[in-house]
Amino acid sequence: MSNITTIFWREAVKIFRSKSQLFSSIIQPILWLALYGISLNSFLTGMPVFTGFSYFSSLVPGVIALTVLFTSLFGGIGILFDKIFGLIKEIAVAPIARTDIIIGKALGSQLRSIIQVVLVLIGGFILGASFTYPYTPVLAYIGLLGLIFLMGLGFTFFSSMIAIKLTSFEGLNAIMSLLTMPLFFTSGALVPIPAMPEPLQFIAYVNPVTYTVEGMKALLLPYTPGFSMLTPDLMIPLSFIVLVGFTIVTLIGAVYLINRTVLI
Amino acid sequence: MGAIIEVENLVKKFNGLTAVDSISFSVEEGEIFSLLGPNGAGKTTTINILTTLLKPDGGKAYINGVDVVKDPNQIRHMIGVTFQELVLDSNLTVWETLDFHGRLYNIPKTERHKRIKELLSVIGLEDKAKKLTKTLSGGMKRKLEIVRGLMNNPRVLFLDEPSLGLDPQSRITIWDEIRKINRSGVTIFMTTHYMDEADRLSNRIAIMNRGKIVAIDNSENLKSQLGKDLILLKVAPEIKAKTVEILNTSGLLKEIKETSTGLILSSIGKGSAAIPKLIKKLDEQAITVESIELKRPTLDDVFLFYTGREIKEGNDWMRNLTIMRRTGRLIR
Ligand SMILES: Nc1ncnc2c1ncn2[C@@H]1O[C@H](COP(=O)(O)OP(=O)(O)OP(=O)(O)O)[C@@H](O)[C@H]1O
Ligand SMILES: [Mg+2]
Numbered sequence: 001m002s003n004i005t006t007i008f009w010r011e012a013v014k015i016f017r018s019k020s021q022l023f024s025s026i027i028q029p030i031l032w033l034a035l036y037g038i039s040l041n042s043f044l045t046g047m048p049v050f051t052g053f054s055y056f057s058s059l060v061p062g063v064i065a066l067t068v069l070f071t072s073l074f075g076g077i078g079i080l081f082d083k084i085f086g087l088i089k090e091i092a093v094a095p096i097a098r099t100d101i102i103i104g105k106a107l108g109s110q111l112r113s114i115i116q117v118v119l120v121l122i123g124g125f126i127l128g129a130s131f132t133y134p135y136t137p138v139l140a141y142i143g144l145l146g147l148i149f150l151m152g153l154g155f156t157f158f159s160s161m162i163a164i165k166l167t168s169f170e171g172l173n174a175i176m177s178l179l180t181m182p183l184f185f186t187s188g189a190l191v192p193i194p195a196m197p198e199p200l201q202f203i204a205y206v207n208p209v210t211y212t213v214e215g216m217k218a219l220l221l222p223y224t225p226g227f228s229m230l231t232p233d234l235m236i237p238l239s240f241i242v243l244v245g246f247t248i249v250t251l252i253g254a255v256y257l258i259n260r261t262v263l264i
Numbered sequence: 265m266g267a268i269i270e271v272e273n274l275v276k277k278f279n280g281l282t283a284v285d286s287i288s289f290s291v292e293e294g295e296i297f298s299l300l301g302p303n304g305a306g307k308t309t310t311i312n313i314l315t316t317l318l319k320p321d322g323g324k325a326y327i328n329g330v331d332v333v334k335d336p337n338q339i340r341h342m343i344g345v346t347f348q349e350l351v352l353d354s355n356l357t358v359w360e361t362l363d364f365h366g367r368l369y370n371i372p373k374t375e376r377h378k379r380i381k382e383l384l385s386v387i388g389l390e391d392k393a394k395k396l397t398k399t400l401s402g403g404m405k406r407k408l409e410i411v412r413g414l415m416n417n418p419r420v421l422f423l424d425e426p427s428l429g430l431d432p433q434s435r436i437t438i439w440d441e442i443r444k445i446n447r448s449g450v451t452i453f454m455t456t457h458y459m460d461e462a463d464r465l466s467n468r469i470a471i472m473n474r475g476k477i478v479a480i481d482n483s484e485n486l487k488s489q490l491g492k493d494l495i496l497l498k499v500a501p502e503i504k505a506k507t508v509e510i511l512n513t514s515g516l517l518k519e520i521k522e523t524s525t526g527l528i529l530s531s532i533g534k535g536s537a538a539i540p541k542l543i544k545k546l547d548e549q550a551i552t553v554e555s556i557e558l559k560r561p562t563l564d565d566v567f568l569f570y571t572g573r574e575i576k577e578g579n580d581w582m583r584n585l586t587i588m589r590r591t592g593r594l595i596r
Contacts, residue, residue, distance in 0.1 A: 006367040014355045086351040093315050094368035095340040264317050
């Protein structure tokens with residue numbers, strides 16, 4: 001445990017040191033909200049599926065998920081940086097399990113995600129988001145943090161696997177855009193899942209981001225047929241089950257790979 | 265004192281290339297041991313195996329009796345390492361760099377902080393404790409890396425080309441630090457391709473070439489093995505073989521080695537007395553001698569003698585790249 005804390009500590013120091021990076025990474029989600037959200041808001045709000053809340057408000061969970069997705073897909077890439085700049089060697093000659101490196105780094109990435117999500121939420125409220133909270137606001141936000149934490153961990157472990165296998169930055173950008181865009185657009189972040197064409201719906205069901213977005217919607221917005229995937233009582237536990245599963249599977253994958261790869 | 269590092273028939277291959285070719289040696293506790301060799305000799309690969317970063321393809325290596333393959337974690341507690349290339353996180357301060365390292369070894373906070381202060385005063389960087397490592401000069405970075413390896417009080421400190429890319433002044437201060445560390449009881453295993461560094465610093469030197477250790481002894485013995493005097497002889501390449509044949513029959517020479525640039529002869533008696541006789545003999549066989557030189561053997565000659573090549577030869581741009589990275593002129 002203390003080894004995980006050590007790796008996490010270095011990540012935390014670096015996060016708070018490069019505040020500009022922290023802020024610049026929320027520019028994109030805020031722009032999504034401000035430009036895409038506000039411009040479509042007057043056009044879509046009032047459609048039958050958006051009763052009792054604005055389209056803009058329904059976009060906030062999606063944009064939060066996008067923020068976490070981006071940060072997590074790059075979170076694991078820190079391992080590639082450490083490999084290329086040799087920093088991994090300092091850790092590799094120390095008496096520390098490689099699993100601890102994976103977990104410590106991933107927790108660091110979640111710290112970054114959570115700070116960003118709080119900032120995006122604040123931005124959302126300033127721009128006019130309002131939620132109905134089917135349960136209570138406190139439960140909603142605890143649940144929301146849990147969902148993004150799990151999804152973030154899962155995708156950080158996933159990107160760690162990529163980082164362990166890569167030996168240069170070549171091809172990294174292509175891999176990242178090939179992952180982010182499809183994961184985002186098939187998650188229900190922009191378009192309600194019941195409103196998607198069938199093949200896309202099928203992809204949405206196997207996309208872990210869907211369960212974060214739909215879980216958040218179930219915590220923040222009223223249940224609406226045609227908008228919600230399932231009733232909140234089903235959606236929220238299902239989201240947690242799927243995301244816990246996703247996190248465990250990716251963790252096992254990353255641990256398997258790092259223990260079988262020469263890191264230098 | 266006994267051996268602290270023991271290596272037996274160690275082998276490491278990289279897709280067909282044998283980087284370390286069945287080497288054996290041992291390092292005594294408390295000594296400064298240098299692995300001297302040109303680019304690609306296999307020095308870093310050897311260190312990587314001893315420091316548990318790479319698994320060997322054959323042979324055995326022990327540190328303090330512990331097998332490096334079977335019990336890497338126990339080895340990691342006993343060693344400190346400074347890598348060939350710069351391995352400093354540019355986003356951490358000097359203090360944080362050492363603090364992070366101490367945490368990696370689970371050193372309790374008060375002890376850790378005490379140790380950091382001690383080590384910073386050793387290298388005179390106390391006033392830079394709160395500065396980011398990227399603001400340090402190349403020499404300071406190297407010193408910081410060296411003492412970082414001491415945070416966990418290692419038995420053996422591995423230094424891979426500790427003075428690579430530094431100016432002469434910084435090199436000398438690095439040497440002083442290494443001696444100081446050694447006097448405090450830490451065994452030093454270092455690599456270098458600088459003759460003077462190996463010569464001045466180490467108790468014993470192993471000369472490594474193309475994956476093999478070709479000679480191992482202290483600097484004085486290595487030199488005296490070549491005889492008191494060395495004769496460096498140059499002839500046109502096409503008559504080299506014939507020259508060697510003739511010289512072999514002279515009865516004046518202990519050994520003849522061909523190198524890329526000429527021949528190295530070690531004489532049985534006094535070199536100055538042998539030279540006129542050799543020239544006469546070659547002259548009789550119509551061999552034109554381009555130049556002939558008599559000198560006391562230096563470590564350079566020892567190296568040339570055992571490897572047939574000068575240490576400076578080889579792929580220089582790779583080294584320059586490393587130096588640039590080290591001094592921050594490239595990536596950082
Ligand atoms: N990871 C690797 N994959 C393939 N070949 C490698 C690898 N590491 C080293 N080699 C090869 O093994 C040989 C020995 O390399 P090594 O780095 O040990 O040499 P060295 O003595 O440290 O050289 P230098 O003075 O340039 O640092 C070289 O030919 C090198 O190209
Ligand atoms: Mg090397």
